[in-house]
Amino acid sequence: MSLAEIAEFFDVFALSPEGWPVHCNLTTPNDAALARWPHWPSAALPSAGRAASGHGVTAQLALISGLGEAVEVASLCRWGDEATEKAHEKDLPGEVWSANTLAGFSQDQRSNREEWNAHLKGTDWIAPNPDTTETEWVQIVDLTGAAVWVPAQAVFLGEHRSGDPEAILVADTNGCAAGSSDSAAQAGALLELIERDAAGRWWYGCRARHHLADTMLDDAGRHLIEACRTVGLATRLFDITSDIGVPVVAAVGQSAKAPPALGFAAAPTFQAAALKALAEMAQMALVFQGGVGEARPGLETWAQEAGDHAPPLSLGAPPSAIPPNVPTSIGTRLQDAGIRVAFLCQTRPEFSVPVWRALSPDLCHWKPRFGRSRLLAPDDRDLTTVSAAPNPVLLRI
Numbered sequence: 001m002s003l004a005e006i007a008e009f010f011d012v013f014a015l016s017p018e019g020w021p022v023h024c025n026l027t028t029p030n031d032a033a034l035a036r037w038p039h040w041p042s043a044a045l046p047s048a049g050r051a052a053s054g055h056g057v058t059a060q061l062a063l064i065s066g067l068g069e070a071v072e073v074a075s076l077c078r079w080g081d082e083a084t085e086k087a088h089e090k091d092l093p094g095e096v097w098s099a100n101t102l103a104g105f106s107q108d109q110r111s112n113r114e115e116w117n118a119h120l121k122g123t124d125w126i127a128p129n130p131d132t133t134e135t136e137w138v139q140i141v142d143l144t145g146a147a148v149w150v151p152a153q154a155v156f157l158g159e160h161r162s163g164d165p166e167a168i169l170v171a172d173t174n175g176c177a178a179g180s181s182d183s184a185a186q187a188g189a190l191l192e193l194i195e196r197d198a199a200g201r202w203w204y205g206c207r208a209r210h211h212l213a214d215t216m217l218d219d220a221g222r223h224l225i226e227a228c229r230t231v232g233l234a235t236r237l238f239d240i241t242s243d244i245g246v247p248v249v250a251a252v253g254q255s256a257k258a259p260p261a262l263g264f265a266a267a268p269t270f271q272a273a274a275l276k277a278l279a280e281m282a283q284m285a286l287v288f289q290g291g292v293g294e295a296r297p298g299l300e301t302w303a304q305e306a307g308d309h310a311p312p313l314s315l316g317a318p319p320s321a322i323p324p325n326v327p328t329s330i331g332t333r334l335q336d337a338g339i340r341v342a343f344l345c346q347t348r349p350e351f352s353v354p355v356w357r358a359l360s361p362d363l364c365h366w367k368p369r370f371g372r373s374r375l376l377a378p379d380d381r382d383l384t385t386v387s388a389a390p391n392p393v394l395l396r397i
Contacts, residue, residue, distance in 0.1 A: 020231065041074065041078060094148070096149045097340075099154065117163075200366050209317070244337065263281030
C-alpha cells in the first residue's frame with residue numbers, strides 16, 4: 001500500500017500547538033479500517049489503551065511517523081493466522097530463548113516480585129516464574145541464519161496485560177520498526193535495540209558522559225535545538241554510545257516546573273542520532289506541558305522522582321571530539337561481542353508494509369530490568385567508574 005492508500009484507514013489528530021519545535025499527532029484506525037478488515041486485532045484499538053504517536057520536524061514527516069507506527073502496532077498484534085507451536089521448552093529442538101531469558105530481570109527482582117511490581121506499576125511487570133509452563137512458541141532467525149524459539153507472548157502485542165495470571169511475559173514494541181523495505185525495517189529494529197541498550201546502561205549505571213556541542217550538529221539539528229530552547233526547554237545532548245560503537249545520543253530538555261523530558265536515538269551518524277533524539281525529547285516535553293495526570297502510565301511517578309540534579313543528568317562533561325561513526329557491519333560487531341540477536345518478520349498482507357521485530361537475550365532494556373551482565377559493565381567511554389548498583393530512580397519514559 002502507498003502512504004496515500006494507508007492514510008484512508010486512519011484518523012490523525014494533531015497535538016502540538018503552533019510554534020512547538022516538532023509536529024506531534026495521535027493516529028488511530030477509523031471506521032473504514034474496521035470495515036475493510038473485520039478481524040482487526042482488538043489489542044490495536046484505542047479502547048485497549050493503545051494509539052500510535054507520530055512526530056517530526058515537519059507536518060508531513062509527523063504524518064509518516066504516525067502512520068508508520070500505527071501500521072507497526074497493528075502488525076505486531078495477533079491476527080489469528082500466525083504459525084506457532086505449543087510445547088514445553090524442553091521438548092523444542094534447537095536453541096530456545098525462554099521468557100525469563102528474554103525478560104532480563106535479576107534474581108533479586110524475581111525473588112521479590114510482589115514488592116518490585118508495586119514499585120514498577122505503570123512501567124513494567126514481573127511475571128511468576130514461567131519456564132516450566134507449556135506455552136506457544138514462535139521461530140525466529142538469528143544473525144547466522146539459525147532458527148531460535150521464543151515465546152509467542154514475547155512477540156504478539158497485547159496478548160496479555162500486567163497482572164494477568166496466564167502471562168509469562170508482556171510483549172512491548174522494543175526493537176520493532178516499520179520501513180520502506182525489509183532491510184530498512186530490520187535496520188530500524190536493530191538500531192532501536194542498540195538505542196535502548198545504551199539508554200539503560202547510561203541511566204542505571206549513572207555513567208558520566210561527554211555532552212555534544214551544538215557545533216557538532218548539522219543544520220537541521222542546530223535549528224531544532226534552538227527551537228527547543230526558544231520555547232523554554234533548557235536542552236543538552238549526551239553521547240551515550242556503548243561498546244557496540246553505533247552512535248547513540250540522549251537529549252534532555254528541562255523547562256520550569258516540569259520534570260526532565262528525555263529522547264534517545266541510535267543512527268549511523270551522531271548528527272542523525274542527535275536530530276532524532278531531539279525530536280523525541282520535544283514530543284515527551286509536550287506531554288508535560290499539559291500535566292501528567294492523563295499521560296502514559298509511569299510519567300506521574302517520573303515527575304515526582306526525577307530531577308535535573310539526579311545522576312546521570314548531573315554527570316555531564318564538556319564536549320570532546322566526535323568518536324568514530326558506526327562500524328562497517330553492526331551484525332559482525334555484535335557477534336564479535338558475543339551479543340545474540342534474532343529477527344522476526346511481522347509484516348501483514350493487509351498493509352504490505354515491512355514490519356520487523358528484533359530480540360536479544362543479551363542487550364539491556366530501558367526498563368528497569370537488572371539481570372543483564374552488561375548493564376553495569378565498564379565502558380571505555382565512561383568518564384568515571386560505573387555505579388556499583390543500579391540507579392534507584394527508575395527510567396519511566
